[in-house]
Amino acid sequence: MINKAALGAEGAPFELDVxxxxxxxxxxxxRSQHPEHFTGDTPVIPPTFLxxxxxxxxxxxxxxxxxxxxxxxERGMHAEQEYVFHGPPPRAGERLFxxxxxxxxxxxxxxxxxxxxxxxxxxxxxxxxxxLRAEAKLTGVETSQPPKESEQEGGQS
Amino acid sequence: xxxxxxxxxxxxxxxxxxxxxxxxxxxxxxxxGASGDMNPVHHDEVFAKAAGFEAPLGVGMFPAGVMSTxxxxxxxxxxxxRFRVRWKRPVWPGDTLTFSGAVAExxxxxxxxxxxxxxxxxxxxxxxxVQGWMTFVCDSTDL
Numbered sequence: 190m191i192n193k194a195a196l197g198a199e200g201a202p203f204e205l206d207v208x209x210x211x212x213x214x215x216x217x218x219x220r221s222q223h224p225e226h227f228t229g230d231t232p233v234i235p236p237t238f239l240x241x242x243x244x245x246x247x248x249x250x251x252x253x254x255x256x257x258x259x260x261x262x263e264r265g266m267h268a269e270q271e272y273v274f275h276g277p278p279p280r281a282g283e284r285l286f287x288x289x290x291x292x293x294x295x296x297x298x299x300x301x302x303x304x305x306x307x308x309x310x311x312x313x314x315x316x317x318x319x320x321l322r323a324e325a326k327l328t329g330v331e332t333s334q335p336p337k338e339s340e341q342e343g344g345q346s
Numbered sequence: 347x348x349x350x351x352x353x354x355x356x357x358x359x360x361x362x363x364x365x366x367x368x369x370x371x372x373x374x375x376x377x378x379g380a381s382g383d384m385n386p387v388h389h390d391e392v393f394a395k396a397a398g399f400e401a402p403l404g405v406g407m408f409p410a411g412v413m414s415t416x417x418x419x420x421x422x423x424x425x426x427x428r429f430r431v432r433w434k435r436p437v438w439p440g441d442t443l444t445f446s447g448a449v450a451e452x453x454x455x456x457x458x459x460x461x462x463x464x465x466x467x468x469x470x471x472x473x474x475x476v477q478g479w480m481t482f483v484c485d486s487t488d489l
Contacts, residue, residue: 247382271428
């Protein structure tokens, strides 16, 4: 069961340094063939690179409020992910100041019966002067029944 | 850094699809190491089987990331302003995935000129595993 009291919960602020070697590694892992990730001193990030916030939020206690929603390990899945860039995406050498917040918790009837509960977390990434550079929006879904491979309707882990 | 020429892109335009695979456990774990998401269900056979799966379940952000870079290979990583992905079906080791997309709309607003794409990734059976929506900015000086 999702803990609805988690709505509005905010994580502790954390920093993310955009690093050239990490951009090379990540761009290879997602099969990018674009030379702009692999050349120059300050390559631009691939569109899903801010997923690497995992490494940075682990360094700061309380940075990730997602667990407060208490989504089931067995019945919870990653349903959607979105990245928005307010201007050109960040480049190597930038330091981003990030903070996550649980912004939505809502229910929908499942197509095959049962209830789907969605939890949305938005992480804002700002520059040193406070300008909003990017946002990551994570949508997770918990089914009221354990998902089966052939019956998946919300997403995947 | 190269901009997208507003005049030279058309609704319905659809470049060549990208096929990868058969995808492997190594592809999953390489992505997991790069991203920092080390959930064992995506690489540990024993853990995945105990969780009721026949093999490690593909990490969803791997096909999502490949789909996004299929588009940036075409329109340039500097020009991306939005990427959204929705997962439809699991990916398994041995799947062959084909990523494609097309220009859904060209639009102008106070904020500039934008191209919206719809994207998808399908498996070897033609079933959709990921859907995507993406927005790129076009050069405004390029009249």
